[in-house]
Each structure stands twice: as structure tokens, then as C-alpha cells.
Amino acid sequence: MTDTPAKARPRTRIQREKQDVILDAALNVFSTHGFRGATIDQIAEAAGMSKPNLLYYFTSKEEIHRRLLTGMLDLWLDPLRALDAEGDPMPELRSYIRRKLEMARDFPRESRLFANEMLQGAPHAIDVLEGELKTLVDDKAKVIESWMAEGKIRRTDPYHLIFSIWATTQHYADFDVQVRAVLGKDRGGDGRFEDAARFLEHLFMDGLRPAKG
Amino acid sequence: MTDTPAKARPRTRIQREKQDVILDAALNVFSTHGFRGATIDQIAEAAGMSKPNLLYYFTSKEEIHRRLLTGMLDLWLDPLRALDAEGDPMPELRSYIRRKLEMARDFPRESRLFANEMLQGAPHAIDVLEGELKTLVDDKAKVIESWMAEGKIRRTDPYHLIFSIWATTQHYADFDVQVRAVLGKDRGGDGRFEDAARFLEHLFMDGLRPAKG
DNA sequence: CGGAAATTTGACCAGTTGGAAAAAATGTTA
DNA sequence: TAACATTTTTTCCAACTGGTCAAATTTCCG
Numbered sequence: 001m002t003d004t005p006a007k008a009r010p011r012t013r014i015q016r017e018k019q020d021v022i023l024d025a026a027l028n029v030f031s032t033h034g035f036r037g038a039t040i041d042q043i044a045e046a047a048g049m050s051k052p053n054l055l056y057y058f059t060s061k062e063e064i065h066r067r068l069l070t071g072m073l074d075l076w077l078d079p080l081r082a083l084d085a086e087g088d089p090m091p092e093l094r095s096y097i098r099r100k101l102e103m104a105r106d107f108p109r110e111s112r113l114f115a116n117e118m119l120q121g122a123p124h125a126i127d128v129l130e131g132e133l134k135t136l137v138d139d140k141a142k143v144i145e146s147w148m149a150e151g152k153i154r155r156t157d158p159y160h161l162i163f164s165i166w167a168t169t170q171h172y173a174d175f176d177v178q179v180r181a182v183l184g185k186d187r188g189g190d191g192r193f194e195d196a197a198r199f200l201e202h203l204f205m206d207g208l209r210p211a212k213g
Numbered sequence: 214m215t216d217t218p219a220k221a222r223p224r225t226r227i228q229r230e231k232q233d234v235i236l237d238a239a240l241n242v243f244s245t246h247g248f249r250g251a252t253i254d255q256i257a258e259a260a261g262m263s264k265p266n267l268l269y270y271f272t273s274k275e276e277i278h279r280r281l282l283t284g285m286l287d288l289w290l291d292p293l294r295a296l297d298a299e300g301d302p303m304p305e306l307r308s309y310i311r312r313k314l315e316m317a318r319d320f321p322r323e324s325r326l327f328a329n330e331m332l333q334g335a336p337h338a339i340d341v342l343e344g345e346l347k348t349l350v351d352d353k354a355k356v357i358e359s360w361m362a363e364g365k366i367r368r369t370d371p372y373h374l375i376f377s378i379w380a381t382t383q384h385y386a387d388f389d390v391q392v393r394a395v396l397g398k399d400r401g402g403d404g405r406f407e408d409a410a411r412f413l414e415h416l417f418m419d420g421l422r423p424a425k426g
Numbered sequence: 427c428g429g430a431a432a433t434t435t436g437a438c439c440a441g442t443t444g445g446a447a448a449a450a451a452t453g454t455t456a
Numbered sequence: 457t458a459a460c461a462t463t464t465t466t467t468c469c470a471a472c473t474g475g476t477c478a479a480a481t482t483t484c485c486g
Contacts, residue, residue, distance in 0.1 A: 202420075
């Protein structure tokens with residue numbers, strides 16, 4: 001009786017496959033409409049099955065959302081976890097930025113799911129934010145501070161540095177429509193991520209002030 | 214018959230007042246739940262009136278949303294409009310960043326309303342993005358490019374520069390929960406905007422690479 | 427005051443929502 | 457193939473959704 005209900009863990013091939021299909025469809029819907037704006041019917045149709053059939057695999061709308069959110073949070077924090085205290089500061093930060101930008105490019109739906117959750121005040125994720133996330137950021141902020149103390153990078157606020165990396169990279173997933181609209185047809189194509197990568201490297205390395213001499 | 218319907222323009226004191234109350238309440242609801250996630254009942258209750266009463270002042274949910282969106286877009290673009298080609302480049306950019314950050318601090322709900330709209334693919338704002346916004350950004354990008362040509366600021370992509378300013382400043386409104394959670398009780402208070410301002414100035418001016426000598 | 431205009435309310439409606447129940451269909455395995 | 461477990465469909469429901477309408481109330485102005 002203390003067992004996890006059958007639906008929580010897939011036991012058959014069909015369960016595994018269908019759950020994946022459902023989660024993928026749900027990610028599409030939740031990431032664009034948010035939790036309250038999404039409907040089970042919508043998800044079911046996108047998954048190519050009837051609503052009651054979908055509810056055979058997940059007990060509720062909330063369960064699907066929870067699964068997506070926890071699943072993506074893990075993925076989401078990988079790049080920051082990879083920031084290596086033993087590595088060379090500037091290349092470490094550069095590759096962190098690059099990796100985060102790649103995530104925005106390759107997992108835009110996950111980024112938007114998270115953004116939706118934040119906009120709503122993180123009702124389902126506040127514990128993770130104040131727990132695991134804060135712990136991880138505190139840890140990496142110390143690493144960055146030690147790099148500053150060694151004079152390897154300029155002295156600033158490590159927390160806001162991390163925020164600025166999150167903001168600038170995720171922007172290309174969350175505000176994709178705006179980015180495309182502003183860049184127009186000619187520059188809004190696939191090349192925009194390389195342009196962004198080049199720009200962000202410039203920005204975070206040297207800022208805007210012209211080099212002297 | 215070609216008149217704008219009475220409800221569009223307030224004629225009495227009560228209409229003016231109530232419409233303001235409704236718009237304020239609707240801003241709260243729309244900015245946290247998005248368009249589809251918000252309900253008229255919710256807005257009406259937040260505005261302290263019954264649903265039919267609210268619908269006496271606005272003909273539909275969409276009308277309220279449209280009013281909020283167009284109203285805020287104007288406000289939102291003011292700082293960029295103020296970027297002066299004749300001014301000193303570095304101070305101009307610095308004060309643009311500062312102003313955008315102040316907007317994130319003073320109008321977080323408007324920022325979230327806009328963010329929600331972007332996440333959903335800008336169904337109600339795509340015209341503005343491809344029209345007015347693109348035109349304005351094209352214009353200001355040229356200004357920035359001329360500053361680069363004069364050697365007043367370092368040479369990079371002006372579009373992505375603008376994106377990065379939007380991203381880093383709006384982050385403090387849209388991801389406020391996360392920012393607070395990560396900074397914790399001690400640093401997550403009112404001082405976070407000043408810290409952010411200081412950091413962003415550092416970042417955009419000089420980047421992270423340590424100064425030589 | 428008194429009447430007209432503006433405002434508010436209560437009852438209502440058709441469509442949608444998340445979800446339950448049970449029966450029917452399908453798969454699996456001895 | 458028979459017995460069993462899994463999967464799918466059909467039907468249904470109560471709550472909620474955006475919105476209407478007429479009646480009741482309040483405000484405004486001469």
C-alpha cells in the first residue's frame with residue numbers, strides 16, 4: 001500500500017511510449033499557454049488520443065505538469081553544475097554562456113515552460129528555487145568570487161552576473177517571436193543564434209567601452 | 214454610426230474611475246495568469262464588482278486585454294525612443310539601461326503582461342512587433358552603428374545589444390520570484406535593484422575581462 | 427423634488443472544463 | 457485457445473467559462 005501507484009512508473013512498452021507522447025504534447029501546450037491556459041483536451045488531441053485515454057496514463061493535469069517541470073529543472077541546471085572551479089575562469093564562463101545559449105536553442109519549450117512558471121510566481125517550483133537552486137547558485141557564486149579575488153576576472157556581483165547570463169540566453173527562447181520580428185526575414189533565420197553567441201561573448205568579455213590606444 | 218461605441222471613451226466620472234479600477238485589476242490577473250488563464254470573474258472580484266457590471270464597462274475579455282497591451286507598449290518603448298543620436302554614446306546607453314531597469318522596478322506587472330504575450334507567440338501584438346517596434350529598433354540600431362563607426366563604443370551587433378539590455382533589465386520583473394529566492398532574505402530586499410544597476414553598468418561598460426596593468 | 431439617464435444586480439444560457447465510471451476492445455501468456 | 461491484464465472508447469457529470477438580458481437601483485440635472 002505504500003507502493004507508488006502504477007501510473008507513476010511505466011511497466012509496459014505501451015505505457016512508456018504513450019507517456020512520452022503525452023509529455024511531449026503537454027510540453028507544447030503548457031509552454032505556450034501556461035498551466036491554467038492549457039486544457040487536457042488540447043493535450044490529448046496533440047497526443048493523438050482521447051481525453052479519458054490520456055487520463056489513464058496520468059491521473060490529473062497537475063501530475064503531467066509536475067512531471068514536466070521537475071524533469072526540465074534537472075536538465076536546466078546542468079550547465080551551471082558544470083562550471084568548474086578548477087578550470088580557467090574566462091573560458092569556463094564563456095563555455096557556460098555558450099551552453100546556456102545552446103539550451104535556449106535546442107530546448108525552447110522547456111525554457112518557456114519555466115518562464116511561465118516564474119511569471120505565475122512559481123507556485124509549483126518555489127521549493128526548488130529556494131532549495132536546490134539557491135544552494136547551487138550560492139556555491140557557484142563563491143567559485144566566481146574566488147576567481148575575482150585572484151584577479152582572473154573583473155570584480156562584480158556574482159549573483160547578478162549569473163542572472164544576466166540566464167536572462168540574455170533564455171531571452172532567445174522565451175522572446176523568440178520578438179527576436180524574429182525585430183530581426184526581420186533576412187536576419188531572423190537560423191543564423192541568429194550564432195550572431196547572439198558572438199555578441200554575448202563580446203559583451204561578457206569586454207563590454208562596450210572602446211579599447212584604449 | 215461611425216462613432217466609437219460609448220464604452221470605448223468614458224463620458225462620466227464613474228466610467229473613468231471604474232474603468233481604471235478594472236484595468237488595474239485586470240493587469241494583476243492577466244500578468245500572472247496570461248490571457249487564457251485569466252477569468253472575467255477573477256478580474257471582476259479583484260475590481261470589487263460583479264461580472265455583468267464589469268461587462269458594462271468593457272464589452273469583452275479581449276477588449277480589456279487589448280487596452281492593457283496597447284497602453285503598456287507605448288510606455289514600454291519610451292526609454293528606447295529617448296535614446297539620443299546627438300548625445301554622448303556611453304552616457305546615452307548607460308541611462309537607457311538605467312531607465313529600462315527602473316521600468317522593471319516600477320512596472321513589473323506591465324513587464325509580465327508583455328512577457329506572457331511573447332511566450333504565447335504574440336497573438337495580439339505581432340503587428341506591433343513587426344511594425345512600430347521593428348521600425349524603432351532599426352532606427353536606433355543605425356544610431357548605435359554610427360557611434361561604433363566613430364569609435365565611441367566597441368564594435369558589435371547593435372540588435373543583439375538591444376536584446377541584451379531588454380533581457381537583463383526585464384529579467385528583474387519577469388523572474389522576480391527566482392531573483393528573490395536565489396538572493397535570499399538578506400539580499401533579496403529592496404536593495405536588489407541598486408545592486409543590479411551597479412552590476413549592469415559594470416557589465417555593459419567593461420565586461421568581465423580584468424583590466425590590464 | 428421628479429424624471430431621465432446611468433449604473434448595478436440577479437437570473438440565465440450555451441459551451442467548455444477536469445475528471446469518473448463502466449463497458450468494450452485489445453493484448454499477453456500459459 | 458482460454459483466462460487474465462491492459463488499453464481504449466463511450467457516456468456522463470458537476471463546476472466553471474464568457475457573455476446576455478431585463479429588471480431594479482442609483483445618480484444626475486433642471
